Amino acid sequence: MRFVFGLVLILGVGLAGFAVFMAQGRISQYQSALAQQQAEIRKKVPLEDVYVATRVLEYGERVTKEDVKLVPFPVSSVPEGAFRTEAELFPGDGDKPRFVVRQIEDKEVLMALKVTEPGEDAGVSSRLAKGMRAFAIRVDVATGVSGFLRPGDHVDIYWSGGGAGDGGGDTITKLIEAGVKLIAIDQTSDTSRNNPLIARTVTVELSPQQVAALAQAQSTGRLSLSLVGTQDDSIAQAADVNQRTLLGIVDEKVVEAKNPEVCTIRTRRGAEVVEIPIPCSN
Structure with missing residues (x-):
């Protein structure tokens, strides 16, 4: 019985060794074929x-x-x-x-x-293109598109302030910059941020001339942002809206009436000269 058990054990070890030998041979073949395939790929694809x-x-x-x-x-x-x-x-x-x-x-x-x-x-300075400047705009939940802005987005900037109509009391809204790039929201310029953030300021990339225009606009009125779609390559057209155009109110033109021409004849009655109106013949 012990002899049979020993024989079975030896046979099992032998089969296991043979299986390991065959596996090593197959793995070696696979590695060789893979190396050959990679060499062929390198020859065909630089x-x-x-x-x-x-x-x-x-x-x-x-x-x-x-x-x-x-x-x-x-x-x-x-x-x-x-x-x-x-x-x-x-x-x-x-x-x-x-x-x-x-x-x-x-x-x-x-x-x-x-x-x-x-x-x-x-920092932000590393993201500015040559000749461009960073400018901060004050925003809130309404003017900042409900917090859905993130660095890398593009926005249109609208200005709202007092107009010239009715002694300056008429408010007007006007598009002043289109397709402006955002480079930072508050103190972060991480473009991978996806969660909404109610910002207090956004930083945009502008030319020096645009910076001067926005600084003047921000000091004289209110700036609002409008988010531009990622795939939208169109440029917003100039917009100029006040309360009258919003409500469709048309100003009536006042036409001054011309004084009718009066024709007269003069008649002397003794020492008195009398002017009598008559219809004009022309």
Whole structure:
């Protein structure tokens, strides 16, 4: 009985070893075939190494070497601004780090537009285009589109104030800027924010001339924002509305009546000259 048990045990161990040997052989074949397939793909599709994120990088985080890695990517599909070398992503000795200005997903290609320049912080100044300025507008729940604004959106700006009609008492609303880009809500410029926020101020990107116009408008009236759709590339037309145009009231024109022409004849009666009106012949 013991002999049979030992024989079965030896046979089982032998079969297990044979199964492991066969599995190793099959895995080796798979690895060899995969390597061959990748080599063939490299021959047919040109690849180059680019840096991708190894985890989700949130707004304001510092980009470190542990957060990225090089992976092969089809040359024709490499996005513009992708980093290909360590010298590009981490120039110098790393004493001037880069920070995230837009959330980067796990395994997403790192691009220049989503990180700051070396040594630059992730503040609003890093998001301004050349020649543009940041300008803050006071808003509330009504003028700020109920808190649904977020950095990166575009808005039309309307001004409401006293008009020239009726001695300046007539209020007028006018579109003064269209398609203005928001770069910050209160003190945050995180474009990945999705939850509504009732802001007290919004910061917009404007040219110096537009800044002067908005500063004057804000000091003389009330500014309201209108959110532009993400896919809307149209430009709002000039709008100028007061209470009369809103209610459809038309001002009546007063026409001055001309004095009728009077024709007379003069008749002398003794020492007195009398003018007698008669119908004009013309």
